Every structure is written in structure tokens, then in C-alpha cells.
Amino acid sequence: MMRVxxxxxxxxxxxxxxxxxxxVPVNFLSGTDLSVWRGNRELxxxxxxxxxxxxxxxxxxxxxxxxxxxxxxxxxxxxxxGAGKITVLxxxxxxxGNFMSGGMIEIQGNADGWLGREMAGGSIICRGNAADYCxxxxxxxxxxxxxxxxxxxGRAGDFLAENLAGGTVVVxxxxxxxxxxxxxxxxxxxxxxxxxxxANMKNGACYVxxxxxxxxxxxxxxxxxxxxxxxxxxxxxxxxxxxKGNLFVGNYEYLD
Amino acid sequence: xxxxxxxxxxVIDPLSGINGETMDIAIRDGKIVEEVSAAADVIDARxxxxxxxxxxxxxxxxxxxxxxxxxxxxxxxxxxxxPRRGPMHxxxxxxxxxxxxxxxxxxxxxxxxxxxxAMAPLEAxxxxxxxxxxxxxxxxxxxxxxxxxxxxxxxxxxxxxxVAAIIAWMLTAVKGFAVKLxxxxxTEAWQWGKNxxxxxxxxxxxxxxxAEIIRSAIxxxxxxxxxxxxxxxxxxxxxxxxxxxxLGSMGLVPDLNPKRQTLYATHVxxxxxxxxxxxxxxxxxxxxxxxxxxRPQIVMDMGQVMFGRTTTMTADGPMEFxxxxxxxxKWSNHDVELETGSGIIPVIYRRKNLVNSIMWAIxxxxxxxxxxxxxxxxxxxxxxxxxxxxxxxxxxxxxxxRYRDAEFAKVHPxxxxxxxxxxxxxxxxxxxxAVMTRAGQARALGIQDLGKGHLAxxxxxxxxxxxxxxxxVDPSAEFQKVIDGFSRTEYTIKRGRVVARxxxxxxxxxxxxxxxxxxVSENYDMGKDPDFVEKFDRYYTVRMSNYPVQENYLSRSRCxxxxxxx
Numbered sequence: 064m065m066r067v068x069x070x071x072x073x074x075x076x077x078x079x080x081x082x083x084x085x086x087v088p089v090n091f092l093s094g095t096d097l098s099v100w101r102g103n104r105e106l107x108x109x110x111x112x113x114x115x116x117x118x119x120x121x122x123x124x125x126x127x128x129x130x131x132x133x134x135x136x137x138x139x140x141x142x143x144x145g146a147g148k149i150t151v152l153x154x155x156x157x158x159x160g161n162f163m164s165g166g167m168i169e170i171q172g173n174a175d176g177w178l179g180r181e182m183a184g185g186s187i188i189c190r191g192n193a194a195d196y197c198x199x200x201x202x203x204x205x206x207x208x209x210x211x212x213x214x215x216x217g218r219a220g221d222f223l224a225e226n227l228a229g230g231t232v233v234v235x236x237x238x239x240x241x242x243x244x245x246x247x248x249x250x251x252x253x254x255x256x257x258x259x260x261x262a263n264m265k266n267g268a269c270y271v272x273x274x275x276x277x278x279x280x281x282x283x284x285x286x287x288x289x290x291x292x293x294x295x296x297x298x299x300x301x302x303x304x305x306x307k308g309n310l311f312v313g314n315y316e317y318l319d
Numbered sequence: 320x321x322x323x324x325x326x327x328x329x330v331i332d333p334l335s336g337i338n339g340e341t342m343d344i345a346i347r348d349g350k351i352v353e354e355v356s357a358a359a360d361v362i363d364a365r366x367x368x369x370x371x372x373x374x375x376x377x378x379x380x381x382x383x384x385x386x387x388x389x390x391x392x393x394x395x396x397x398x399x400x401x402p403r404r405g406p407m408h409x410x411x412x413x414x415x416x417x418x419x420x421x422x423x424x425x426x427x428x429x430x431x432x433x434x435x436x437a438m439a440p441l442e443a444x445x446x447x448x449x450x451x452x453x454x455x456x457x458x459x460x461x462x463x464x465x466x467x468x469x470x471x472x473x474x475x476x477x478x479x480x481x482v483a484a485i486i487a488w489m490l491t492a493v494k495g496f497a498v499k500l501x502x503x504x505x506t507e508a509w510q511w512g513k514n515x516x517x518x519x520x521x522x523x524x525x526x527x528x529x530a531e532i533i534r535s536a537i538x539x540x541x542x543x544x545x546x547x548x549x550x551x552x553x554x555x556x557x558x559x560x561x562x563x564x565x566l567g568s569m570g571l572v573p574d575l576n577p578k579r580q581t582l583y584a585t586h587v588x589x590x591x592x593x594x595x596x597x598x599x600x601x602x603x604x605x606x607x608x609x610x611x612x613x614r615p616q617i618v619m620d621m622g623q624v625m626f627g628r629t630t631t632m633t634a635d636g637p638m639e640f641x642x643x644x645x646x647x648x649k650w651s652n653h654d655v656e657l658e659t660g661s662g663i664i665p666v667i668y669r670r671k672n673l674v675n676s677i678m679w680a681i682x683x684x685x686x687x688x689x690x691x692x693x694x695x696x697x698x699x700x701x702x703x704x705x706x707x708x709x710x711x712x713x714x715x716x717x718x719x720x721r722y723r724d725a726e727f728a729k730v731h732p733x734x735x736x737x738x739x740x741x742x743x744x745x746x747x748x749x750x751x752x753a754v755m756t757r758a759g760q761a762r763a764l765g766i767q768d769l770g771k772g773h774l775a776x777x778x779x780x781x782x783x784x785x786x787x788x789x790x791x792v793d794p795s796a797e798f799q800k801v802i803d804g805f806s807r808t809e810y811t812i813k814r815g816r817v818v819a820r821x822x823x824x825x826x827x828x829x830x831x832x833x834x835x836x837x838x839v840s841e842n843y844d845m846g847k848d849p850d851f852v853e854k855f856d857r858y859y860t861v862r863m864s865n866y867p868v869q870e871n872y873l874s875r876s877r878c879x880x881x882x883x884x885x
Contacts, residue, residue, distance in 0.1 A: 203393035205648075305647070 064127070065120035067091045069112040071132030077101060080156055081111060084139040088126035088147025088166065091116070123147045123166070130155070135175065141168050144185065157194075160187050163211065173217070177201075182230070184211040192217035195239065200226030208232070208249065224251045227267060243269040246308060264301045264308035271312045278315040322347050322359030323815055325782065328369035329789060331749055333758035334773035338750045339789065341366060346780040349815035353776050362817070364784050367809055370753050371772050372431025372781030374760035377550075377585045377620050378701040379632055380421045381435050381449035381458070383442040384653070384661045388415040388630045388702075391651055392665050395630065406827045414629040414665070414702040418452040422828070424708055426455040426819040429783025429808040432771055434764060435460040436550075436585065436700070437501055437634045439655040440467075441861070443493035447832065447872040454828035455811075455818050457771075457781075457877075459764075461550050462495030463634050463659040464536060466507030469854055471525040474535045480843065483539035483885055487837040488845035490545075492867035494834040494876075497547035497764070498540050501634035502554050503532040506660045514637035517554050517564040518571070529554050534571055537582065541575045543837040544881040546765030548576065548618075550583045553590045556638045562603035565590040566610055574616035579765055586622025586700035588682035600674050602681045602738040608688035611695070618763045619689075620698040623682030623713050624675065625705030628667045632703065636660035657858055668705070673737075676730035678704075680738040686717055687745045692754040693762065710756070711805035717747040717755075718794035718801055749789050766833065769877070780815035783808050831875035843885040 069086070085097040085108070095116060097108045108114060112132075120126050123146040130140065135154035142161040151159075154172035163182040170178075173191035179198045187198075193215045199222055200207025207226030214233045221239035224232045227249040234242075237255035247265040256273035261282070270290060282300035288311055289295075295311035325344040330337050345355040379385050389395070389412065398413035399420060410420035425433065433453070438446045438460040450458040464470055464486060473481035486498055504522040505515045511523040518530040533551060540549045553568045555561040565587065572582040584590070593603040611617050633639060636652055639662025643650035651663045668675040682704065689695035697714070701707040715722050727734070727741060735741055747755075761772020770779040787804035794801045811819035818826050845851045846863070855863040870876055 201394065201397075203391070203395070205394075 064118045064125050065091065066117045066127050066129065067095070068115040068117070068129045068131070069108070070115075071112055071130065071134050071137065074133055074136070078136075080136040080138050081106070082138050084142040086128060086130070086140045086149070087142065087144045088128055088149065089123035089145060091126050091128065092120065092123060135172075144168070154191070160185075163187070174215075176220070179208065179211070179213045181207055181209070182211050182213070183209045186212045187214070189213075189215045189217070192236070193219045193223075193234075195220035196222045196225060198224045198227065198230075198232045200245075206247070218255070219253075223253075223257075224249070227251055237273065243267075260312070261308060261310045262301060263304045263306070264310065265304055265306045266308050268309045269311070270295065271310075274314040274316060275312040276316050277318045278312070280317065282310055320348060321815060322355040323362065323780070323812070324355050324359040325362045325364050325369065325784070325812070327366055328364040328784065329366050330369045330774065331753040332371060332774045333750060333754045334371075334761060334767055335775045337774075344369070344774060344782060346812070346815045349780050350770070351774055351776050351778045351780050362784075362810060364809070366788055368749065368785040368787045368789050368804070370429070370783050370785070371757045371761070371774050371778070372783050372811065372813065373425075373429045374432040374434075374757045374764070374772055375425070375430055375698065375701070375707065376434050376583075376696055376760040376764055377436045377698045378433055378707060379436050379703070380433060380701070381418065381453060382438055382446035382460075384437065384439075384632045384634070384663065385415060386445065386449070387651055387653065388632050388663050391649055391663060392630060395665070405823065405825065407824050414706045418449050422453040422455045423819075423824045426811050426813070426824055427807055427822050428708070428710060428805065429785065429811050430456060431781035431783070431811065431813045432457045432760075432766070434458075434496065437461055437463055437499055437661075438493070438495060439463050439634065439659050439661070440489050440493045440495070441655050441658055441859075441866075443495065443868050444872060447494060447868055450830055450832050451872070451874045454830050455813060455824060457831045457833060459496035459833040460494070461497050461499035462490055462493055463499050463501060463655075464489070465500045465503045465505070465532070465634065466510075466659045468525075468657045468858070469851055471504075471507070471522065471527050471532070474527045474531050475525060479535050479538045480542065480885055482535050483542040483883070484839055484843035484845050484848075485851070486536075486539055487543055487839045487843070487883065487885070488851075490834070491836045494832065494868050494870070494873060496834055497545060497550050498536055499550045499552070500533060500536055501552040501659065502556065502638065503529040503536075503551075505529070505554055505638075506634060506636050509637040509640075509660060510654060515554055518567050530568075530571055533568060537572065537575070541581070542884045544883055545835055545837065546879055546881070547763070548580050548583050550585060552585050552633070552635065556589045556633070556635055557592070557642065559592050559594040559596050559600045562591050562593055562607060565607060569607075569610055569614065569617055572614070572616055574614075576616075579762055580618040580694075581616040582618075583763055584617060584619040586698065586703065587619040587685055588622040588624060588678060588704065589700070591681050591685060597674060600677060600737070602677055602684060602740075604681045604684035604688055605739055608685055608695075612690050615694075618694050618696065618759070619685070620696040620700070621682045621686050621713075622698060622700040623704050623709075624668050624678040625699065625709040625712065626668050626670050626675065626679065627705065628665070629702045629705055630663065630665045632661065632663045634659045634661045636662045638662065639664055642666070656860060670730050673731040673733050676734040677737050679730065680727075680734060680740040683713075683716055683723065684738065684740050684743065686755070687743045687747075688739075692747070692751040693759045695755070696759045696763065697752075697755040711802045714752055714756075714805050715794075715798040715802040718752065719796070719798040720744060720746050721795060722798040746795050749794075769833065769879070780812060782810070782812040784810040784812075829874055831877050832873045833877045833879065834873075835879045835881060837881045837883045837885075839883050839885040
């Protein structure tokens with residue numbers, strides 16, 4: 064096992080986020096000669112972090128990267144990650160786990176926008192809140208997340224799991240506006256409340272255990288269904304998109 | 320005074336009657352000259368294939384429609400990213416790249432002149448502004464007249480001279496180059512929620528037919544002595560069985576001009592479909608090519624489809640709506656008051672799809688079955704059939720039967736029974752490719768007298784030197800060398816300067832815009848015509864005085880003044 068601890072140095076007055084797509088477990092197999100970017104300036108990893116490497120590994124699965132310090136403005140950590148583990152002790156910046164295909168990311172604090180964007184496999188656990196566009200696709204793209212799992216123990220922002228095409232997304236708290244918009248597959252579970260779920264959904268399943276506010280009128284009510292010992296009201300749609308998706312809600316309110 | 324001497328060039332220059340001679344090309348102050356002094360800079364072309372700079376006679380690169388394609392497809396900007404390098408700006412995008420992306424990629428392929436295929440007159444400023452940021456090519460714009468209210472009223476009244484006068488005023492006002500008819504009448508019918516199915520259907524309210532619009536526009540075009548002919552996108556694009564409509568439209572065209580064609584039919588691949596529906600969809604390239612072979616007054620371009628992702632964009636709004644109903648993906652629709660409209664849809668052409676495979680074959684068939692390469696020019700209707708960066712592959716397909724067979728083996732297995740392509744043996748030669756990519760365009764657009772498309776003394780020094788030795792390469796077998804060679808020039812020279820070298824653009828450049836001002840007598844000046852002025856005041860959202868594009872929108876203005884019969 065190899066354990067790489069990256070303690071982020073104080074930003075020293077810099078407000079520009081650091082782009083750190085190089086922080087992926089596999090990269091540490093060949094040493095710590097990596098760089099990150101602050102705006103248009105390339106920094107050696109030692110300039111931005113205190114680096115401590117313990118143990119040894121010859122495959123990415125055996126590498127764990129632990130991030131600590133002021134990581135709330137550290138972007139693109141774990142991008143294209145295929146194996147291994149990343150643990151973030153505090154908050155993490157935008158685009159964490161973009162395009163991830165395997166391995167695991169655990170965030171003890173909150174995650175900024177675009178957590179697990181377009182991920183294809185692996186798992187992400189966020190113990191705090193996730194901001195907008197968690198587990199979503201990207202601007203204009205036809206497919207968002209295609210596989211893997213994202214679990215958020217706090218709240219999620221707007222456009223959660225937008226364009227979801229596969230995999231599982233679970234949010235234990237509330238979600239914001241438009242969760243599961245343009246969904247075409249996969250499973251989205253929201254334990255709390257949300258607003259306008261599953262707009263224009265084509266396929267897949269969306270569960271809202273709490274109340275769906277501003278419920279869209281383009282879903283057809285089918286009946287009730289049992290899930291996790293709860294009785295949920297089942298809808299199908301989005302009829303406006305000739306959709307065949309299933310939307311299950313604990314309660315719903317139409318916009319007056 | 321700047322001088323440049325290109326030595327040992329292996330030249331193919333069809334308009335000058337040169338087919339493969341090793342010679343020197345002398346350039347002074349942006350023009351080809353007989354000879355230069357000993358102080359001239361020298362480029363040793365070492366026997367490489369040297370041709371006039373490429374001309375694209377139908378491409379969509381600048382304007383509101385193209386830009387809306389960019390808005391609609393932010394995902395397209397994830398492809399084709401290049402960082403800033405030397406004088407090159409950062410670029411991004413694949414089917415609808417940034418203007419610099421278009422300009423650099425064309426330049427690297429040796430293209431020096433581009434015709435924007437469709438400019439809505441009301442939105443002309445946008446086109447000209449983007450031209451200014453397409454610095455490595457000279458540009459011109461087809462101007463849309465397919466649904467112009469004033470013109471349709473003049474046609475209804477049988478007044479061709481008035482049609483010509485309106486065209487003259489509009490072209491001058493918007494700094495346009497030629498008359499474009501996109502689904503004539505159809506886009507106006509679309510504003511009533513309808514379409515026209517072919518050339519005999521009347522347009523709602525105006526009660527004129529597409530046939531009358533086409534014929535009147537052709538007559539008016541010749542009255543104005545415009546350099547280019549009418550540029551027609553036929554009715555009924557993309558519909559199974561539409562070839563009869565295309566033949567009918569081509570049948571309307573008299574032979575009125577000894578110097579060039581009387582009708583330029585664009586992206587004919589999209590108009591050469593047989594069958595009564597998608598189930599029995601087939602190629603009808605043969606009857607179309609046969610008709611064109613018999614009619615020297617018609618020139619067409621291929622509108623070749625190549626497999627992969629792209630964006631369709633056209634002023635043909637109703638057609639894009641039909642496409643939307645097929646794909647059920649994102650779609651945009653736009654109305655241009657009193658003039659025309661447009662629609663945009665991103666698409667993916669797939670080899671596994673039978674219809675797409677047949678479309679791919681039809682474009683090639685049109686080129687191979689048309690006897691004279693001067694009558695079928697190479698385009699993809701960029702980006703509708705494919706982005707223009709696919710041109711080298713198309714050249715490879717036209718030059719190599721073996722390459723065609725290899726690609727044919729990869730398309731949908733039922734394609735063979737629907738298309739004549741497998742039976743065609745023709746392999747084009749270098750000269751024919753030179754005609755289909757520059758000389759033919761220059762003649763068809765009527766810009767050879769402006770010094771475009773040839774290398775005779777006095778011509779613009781737009782030269783493309785490709786790293787191909789044509790006496791050593793057998794295009795039939797070594798098609799990959801052909802594709803690589805045409806993808807990246809050794810040197811692209813524009814206005815006497817090297818602008819691209821082995822894939823890198825080396826100067827910032829500055830484009831010239833070619834436009835037309837027909838000289839009409841006082842009686843035919845529509846700016847003073849009470850009815851025309853009143854229509855403007857009553858219906859347009861802009862004032863007539865604000866409508867014309869000021870000349871300072873053009874970074875270099877090359878105005879062609881024509882003597883007219885008005």
C-alpha cells in the first residue's frame with residue numbers, strides 16, 4: 064500500500080483556484096514530480112502542497128491520496144481516475160472526479176459544483192453538501208453520468224444528475240431545482256425534497272421520498288409503488304419528450 | 320516592394336492550360352508576374368504539386384446561422400482545441416469552430432478564397448464582422464432572396480426588371496456577392512406553417528411558384544451581368560424521391576451566359592434521392608448526372624456526406640423541422656422578417672445507417688458520373704455533409720477505386736443494392752482534382768478575371784504547394800499519401816506572402832471581401848422607389864437608412880461594379 068498525503072499550503076492571498084488534474088492515484092506510482100496550475104502559472108506540486116509518501120505500491124489500486132488543508136478551491140482532483148482512492152479531509156473545489164471510471168473518492172466536507180461530472184464508473188461519497196450540477200453532464204452534451212455511484216449525505220444543489228444516463232445517484236438531504244433533468248437512464252434517489260424533478264426525462268428512474276415541489280404537469284400518474292418500506296406515488300413521463308421514465312414521489316405540489 | 324520566387328514547382332493550373340509542368344512562379348506585391356529581380360526571396364518547391372490557392376464555392380463559416388450553431392452546441396467546442404501559438408489565436412470546435420479555427424484549418428489545406436453559402440440580408444453585418452476574423456482567406460457572401468416579399472410581388476406582377484433592381488439595391492446595401500435561392504418560396508411558406516413540395520406549388524399569399532421565382536431570378540441575374548450565376552438550393556431537400564423535383568428545377572434553366580453556367584445547383588447530393596419513403600430510399604445520382612452532362616448551363620457541387628458528427632444549418636427552415644421530427648434532438652428555428660429564415664440541427668452520420676450510407680455514396684457518384692469536372696465541384700456543404708477538414712479524404716475517394724471499395728465494405732450491407740457506386744470504375748486524376756477544388760470554382764463564381772483560381776501573370780498570388788510528387792505517387796494505390804498531402808500544405812501563399820507552412824499559420828493575415836455593385840440607372844434605384852421605401856417603413860424593424868452595411872465593416876473591400884441593362 065502507498066499512502067500519499069498532500070497538505071495544501073496556505074493560498075498566501077491568492078484567490079485564483081488551483082487546477083490539479085494531475086492528482087490521480089496512478090500518477091503517484093512514478094513519483095511526485097507532478098505539477099498543478101494556478102491561472103497561467105505552472106507550479107510544482109511541492110510548491111502548493113507539503114508532500115508525504117508512505118509505503119510503496121506497483122498498481123494504482125494500492126494508492127491512497129489524502130488531501131488536507133484549504134482544498135475548497137482545488138479543482139479537477141481525480142479527473143479521469145481509473146483506480147485507487149482519494150480522501151479529502153475538508154471541502155473540495157469544482158469538477159472533482161470528472162470522467163472518473165473506477166476507484167473511490169471520499170470527501171469529508173462539502174463539494175463544489177460539477178462533482179463527478181460525466182463519470183463512467185467507480186464511486187464518490189460526499190459526507191457534506193454537494194453544489195450544483197452534481198453527477199451531471201456538461202454544457203450541450205447528450206449524455207451525462209453513464210455508470211458508477213455518487214452518494215451525498217448532505218444536500219445537493221440545482222441540476223443534480225442532469226442528463227443522467229446510467230449509474231446510481233443518492234442524496235440523503237434535499238436537492239435543488241431540476242434534479243434529473245433530461246435523464247435518459249440510471250437511478251436517482253433523493254431522500255428529502257426537491258423542485259421540478261426529472262424534467263424532460265426519457266428513461267430511467269427517479270425517486271423523491273420527500274415532496275416534489277412545482278411538479279411538472281407533463282407526467283402521467285400511474286398509481287402507487289412500494290420502495291424501501293415507503294409508499295410512493297408513481298408517475299411516468301416526461302410525456303412532452305415521449306419519455307418512458309418512472310418518477311416516484313412521496314408527495315407532490317403543482318405550481319399554482 | 321516585396322518579391323518572392325517559387326522555384327521548381329510542379330504546376331497544375333487548369334485555367335491557364337498547364338497540366339503538370341515544372342516551372343518557377345514569380346510574385347511581386349501580391350501578384351503573379353513574369354519575372355522578379357535577383358533580390359527576391361526564394362522558395363524551392365522541389366518538384367512538389369503546386370496549384371492556385373483552393374476556393375470553396377459553398378461553405379457555411381460566418382454569420383448568424385453559423386454562430387447560432389456554436390451557441391447550440393457547446394459540446395462541439397470540446398473538440399479541436401488548439402492553444403495560442405505564435406501569431407495563431409487559440410481555437411476550438413469541430414463542426415462549427417471559431418472563426419480562426421475555420422481560417423487556419425482552411426489555410427493549412429491550401430484554401431485562400433471562401434464563399435459563405437447563405438447570408439440573410441438583414442443580418443449581413445454579422446457575416447461581415449466574422450469575415451474580418453477569418454483573416455487568411457478572401458471571402459464573399461451569397462445573399463438570400465428566396466422569400467423576399469418585394470421580389471415575390473414583382474414576380475407576381477411579371478416585372479423582371481424590378482426584380483433585378485431590388486437585387487441590385489440589396490446586394491449593394493449588404494455587400495453581397497451573388498443571388499442565393501434556398502428552397503425558393505418554401506421558407507416563406509414555412510412562415511405560414513407550410514412548405515412547398517416542389518416547383519409548381521404556389522407560395523401562400525404571394526401566389527407565385529418556386530419555378531417562377533427561379534426563372535425570374537435567373538433572368539434578373541443576367542440583366543445585372545453579375546459575375547456569378549443564380550446559386551440554387553432546390554426545393555424539397557432531403558426527401559425520398561426528391562430527384563424529380565431537382566430534374567424539374569434544372570429543366571427550367573436556359574443557357575444565357577457564354578462565360579459561365581446559368582445556374583449553380585448546390586449540394587446536389589441532398590437532392591438526388593429516389594424512393595417513396597425511407598424504406599425504399601435509393602440513389603438517383605444517374606439521372607441527375609445525365610441531365611447535367613447534357614446541359615453545359617448547369618454547374619453543381621457535391622455536398623458530400625462523410626461519416627461522423629456534424630451540424631446541419633440552412634436557410635431552409637421547414638426542412639430542418641422535418642429533420643427534427645426524425646431525430647428528436649435539439650433544433651433551432653429562426654425567422655428573418657420579409658426575407659428568409661433558417662434552422663439548425665446537430666447530426667451524426669453513421670456507417671451502420673442505411674440512409675446515411677446511401678447519402679455517402681450519392682455524393683461520390685455525382686462527381687464520378689458527371690463527365691466534366693468543371694460541372695461538379697468538390698464540397699461537403701460544410702458543415703452540413705461533413706466539416707471541410709474531410710476534403711482530403713474525399714479527394715482520396717475520388718482518385719482511388721481501391722479506397723472506395725475498402726470504405727464501401729464498411730458501410731451498411733444493403734447499400735450495394737440501392738446505389739450504382741460499386742459499378743463505377745472512374746478514378747480522377749490530379750488535373751481533375753485541381754478543377755474540382757479551385758479552377759472550376761473560379762470560373763463558376765466568375766472571379767477568374769479578378770485573378771482568382773489561376774497563376775497567370777496578373778493573377779492574385781494565392782498559391783498552394785502540397786508535399787506530393789505526382790510522378791512518384793500512384794493515387795490509386797497510395798491514397799493515404801494523397802490524403803496526407805492534401806491535408807497539409809508545404810506552403811500556402813496568400814497575396815504573395817507565406818501564410819501557412821507545414822500545418823502552422825505564420826502570419827495574422829487580413830482578408831478581403833469581394834462584393835458586387837450593379838450600376839443601375841436612376842429609374843431603377845430602389846432607394847428612391849416610393850413603394851419599396853414604404854414597404855420598408857411599414858414592415859421592417861429597422862429603418863431603411865440603417866439597413867445598408869457600411870463599407871468600414873469590410874477590412875479590405877474589393878467591389879466588382881457591373882454594367883447592367885437597367
